[in-house]
Amino acid sequence: MKKTWWKESVVYQIYPRSFMDSNGDGIGDLPGILSKLDYLKDLGIDVIWLCPIYQSPNDDNGYDISDYYEIMSEFGAMEDFDRLLHEVHARGMKLIMDLVVNHTSDEHAWFIESRSSKDHPKRDYYIWRPAAKDGGVPNNWESFFSGSTWQYDEATGEYYLHLFSKKQPDLNWENPEVVADVHKMMKWWLDKGIDGFRVDAINHIGKADGFPDDPHPEDKSHNTGYRLFANLPKVHEQLQKLNREVFSRYDIMTVGETSGIGPREALLYVDENRDEMNMVFQFEHMSIDSGDGGKWDVQPWSLPDLKQIMSKWQTELYGKGWNALYFNNHDQPRAVSRFGDDQTYWAESAKLLATFLHTLCGTPYVYQGEEIGMTNVAFDSIDSYQDLESLNFYKEKVSEGADLAQVLKRIHDKGRDNARTPMQWNDGPQAGFTTGEPWIQLNTNYMDINVEQQLLDPDSIFNYYKKLIQLRKQYEVFVYGDYQLILEDHPEIYAYVRTFENETLLVILNFFGRTPTFQLPDCLHIEAPELLISNYAVAADREIQEITLQPYEARVYRLPTNPSSANEGES
Known part of the structure; x- marks a missing residue:
């Protein structure tokens, strides 16, 4: 397996609007991020990922870009970005940008020109179609944000395609001029010195020829039309070209957002011999609590299902491609509320989820506030x-x-x-996020959950994350070890072994609030295990053949050299 810095890194995702406000306007900004770099360095972060900071009318909080070469005025100016990048590098960290190239804002100059006339040279920068024979929309595809993917434009009497908001028209990647302009823009940022890109919705840049109707609109496992605008072969043709002409010329990290794929499809993006991307965000585990009606159809999830999904990704990519590990991001609910217990066992379950994430093979992503156990919010009114x-x-x-x-x-x-909701820095006014009125309401639990308190508490969630990150830097097995599932069918305990060269880890996780008994499988013969980290006080020399686990208990042991291997699925 090739060793490289982006495999060994821990990434911290910042949602700039909600991280830190420096000027009291209620919106987080680049100088605010700059003021917290030492906090991130102390946590042990290697790479900072910034959600979009480009000029945008903010229909979708910056994921609708109107100018790729300018900074959103609410966040600051290009001088603020240059200063931030310099200070990130001065602390030995790296910075990657979030980039949206499936679509732009409808206020981007390209689209303004494109919609101005059917004959304009930039008409073909976007996807335009006449009405269907019945006078309606060109096909039955459904937007991710509800309704049709087609918006009628009276100026020219045609429809344009938007997979997301109607203010986010899709770029036409079949047009070589679009591709050339996107490549040019990416090189501009890379030449400025950034360390890579997280590329939004990259698996949608290719659409089915002819834009046919989805023949199975009754299938609600995906949006109607999804199979016709996601993960098509032409996406990979474009990514290989992008890698050849842009990515491969820099020592950077690239991660793509790719919904609707399994490990086999993921390898088309991340196989180290295909030269496309370093890793992708997959969503299979993010759908584990969704019913047939999609994301809003919330259903109970089961641990065996989670084991099956995560084990599949761990084993099928190992030695071929690389995993991006996450439970939280700007599009997902807070993990401690979703997969843990944010009431009775808040700290314990937050630490358990952290242990799980940082002991798998892949690059861990920490989303802002995750490291202090920030929870879901329930506003009273829409x-x-x-x-x-x-x-x-x-x-x-x-x-x-x-x-x-x-x-x-x-x-x-x-x-x-x-x-x-804004980052909870302290228990003062507006949680220390701003001196003004925040753009979105705070979670009222900031009095009890905040950075300032956790920095002072050696047993805090923050300090637990810090120790996990240190262990990952200390032992290569955390990064490069293979993965062998044990106790496959246990409904409450998730346990596995990681092995790399002469190092072996045993990870034991009780995912629920009861007290099950862990039985060491007969195939593992272990003497004198070394306890590396746990979220409860545990005697270091305690026997591990049989353990009554506490609610949401997590333990990681370093085992003597070359213990007997476990076979995946052995119980």
Whole structure:
């Protein structure tokens, strides 16, 4: 397996609007991020990932870019970015940018020109189609943000395609001029000195020829049309060209957002012999609590299902491609509320999830606030929500006459604003995030959950993350070890062995609030294990043949050289 810096790194994702406000306007900004770099360095972070900071009208919080070469004025100026990049590098960290090239804002100069006339040279920068024979939309594809993917434009009497918001028209990657302009822009940022890109919705840049109807609109496992605008072969043709002409010329980290794939499809993106991307974000584990009705159809999840999904990704990519490890990001609910217990066992379950994430093979991503156990928020009224996806969902359900209390409950559980409430720095006014009125309401639990308190507590979630990150830097087995699942069918305990060269780890995780007994499998013969980390006080020399685990208990042992191997699935 090739060793490289981006495999050995821990990444910290910043949602700039909500991280730290320096000027009191209620919106996080680049000088605010700069003021917290020492905090991130202390945590042990290697790479900072910034969500979009480009000029944008903010229809989708910066994921609708109107100028790739300018900084959103709310965040600062290009001088602020240059200073931030310099200071990140001065601390031995790296910085990657979030980039959206599946679509732009409808306020981008390209689109303004494209919609101005059917004959304009930039008309073909976007995807335009006449009405269907019946006078309606060109096909039955559904947007990720509800409704049709097609928006009628009166100026030229045609429809343009938007997989997301109607203010996010899709670029036409079939046009060589679009590709050349995107490549040029990416080189501009890389020449400025950034260390790579997280590329948003990259698996959608290729669409089916002819834009046919989806023949199975009744299948709600995906949006209608999804199979016709996701993970098509032409996506890989474009990524190989992008790698050949741009990525390969720099020592950078690249990660793509790719929904709807399994490990086999992922290897088309990340196989080290295919020269496309370093890693991708997969979503299979993020759908584990979704029913047939999709993300808003919240259902109980099971640990055997999680084991099956994560084990598949760990084993099928090992030695071929690389995993991106995450439970939280700007689009997902807070993990401690979703997969843990954010009430009775808040700290224990937050530490358990951290242990799980940082003891798998792949690059761990920490989302802002995760390291202090920030939780979901439940606003009383839809008027307090800002997220376009949630607002569209609510509007759609209102029109259907749904029980609005139930609709709001689904948004409480799965809405993206859960991840976007301001970072909780202290228990002072506005949690230390701003001296003004924040752009979105705070989670009221900032009095009890905040950075300042956790820095002072040696047993805090923050200090637990810090120790995990240190261990990952100390022992290569955390990064490069293979993965062997044990106790495959246990409904409450997730346990596995990691082995690399002469190092072996045993990871034991009790994912629930009960007290099951861990039995060491007969195939593992262990003497004198070394306890590296645990989220409960444990005697270091304690026998591990049989352990009654505490609620949400996590332990990681370093085993003597060359213990007998476990076979995956052995119980």
